[in-house]
Amino acid sequence: MxxxxxxxxxxxxxxxxxxxxxxxxxxxxxYSITDSKTYEASLFRQNCTICHGPEAEGKTLADGRVIPNLRQGDFKYRTDEQIYSHIADGGNGMMPFRKMLTPREINLLVALVQRDLRGQK
Ligand code: HEC
Known part of the structure; x- marks a missing residue:
């Protein structure tokens, strides 16, 4: 008992x-980019994963280029405007996306970086 x-x-x-x-x-x-069903997550998978990695953790490419982690570290671009121009114009080893993505799509990616990856807003 x-x-x-x-x-x-x-x-x-x-x-x-x-x-x-x-x-x-x-x-x-x-937040997981690979699990997310949002449109911006699929944009990231199609355009950005190849360099930044599937979860934006960054990596070193075969040619020695160091691709930054977009989730943590000392961010070079902090404001929405800075991130927008960097995605649109590229630079320092990143290609420009102005001709491949619409302004609306770039803005969605800026939001993904700020809100989902960096938890800024
Ligand atoms: C060809 C490889 C490549 C691709 C593709 C690429 N990036 Fe990058 N990205 C880089 C490199 C290299 C840097 C570092 C640039 C620098 O130091 O100025 C960078 C930097 C960044 C930064 C700034 C990080 C910081 O320190 O603030 C953001 C945000 C970013 N990339 C977002 C994206 C997004 C969103 C996409 C997809 C649309 C993308 N990248 C596609 C190579 C790439």
């Missing part, structure tokens, strides 16, 4: 612990 009750308590406690850890996991899980 006593034994079954303590097993029950143990089972309940186990459920609470598992439930709580599931909650915390979903809370701290970072």
């Amino acid at each position: 006593r034994k079954t009750r303590s097993y029950k308590i143990l089972a309940v406690l186990l459920f609470i612990v598992i439930g709580l850890s599931a909650c915390f996991q979903s809370e701290v899980r970072p």
Whole structure:
């Protein structure tokens, strides 16, 4: 009798612990470009992943070019305007996207960088 009750308590406690850890996991899980269904995430996958990596974590290309992490680090471009012009005009190893993407699409990518990757707004 006593034994079954303590097993029950143990089972309940186990459920609470598992439930709580599931909650915390979903809370701290970072934004994922590969999992996202938004249009801007698919734009990123098509145009930017090749250099910046699937989760914008950055990498060093075969030719030695160092591609920055867009999520963390000392950002060179911080305002929406600076990021917009960098995507549109390129520079320092990044190609210009002005002819490949519409202004609306570039703005969506600026928002993805600021909001989803850097958590700025
Ligand atoms: C050909 C490789 C390449 C592609 C493709 C590319 N980038 Fe870049 N990106 C770079 C390099 C190299 C830099 C560093 C430029 C510098 O230091 O000024 C950079 C820098 C950036 C930065 C500035 C990071 C900072 O420090 O503030 C942003 C934002 C960015 N890229 C976004 C994008 C987006 C969005 C796309 C897709 C539309 C893209 N990039 C596609 C190579 C690339």
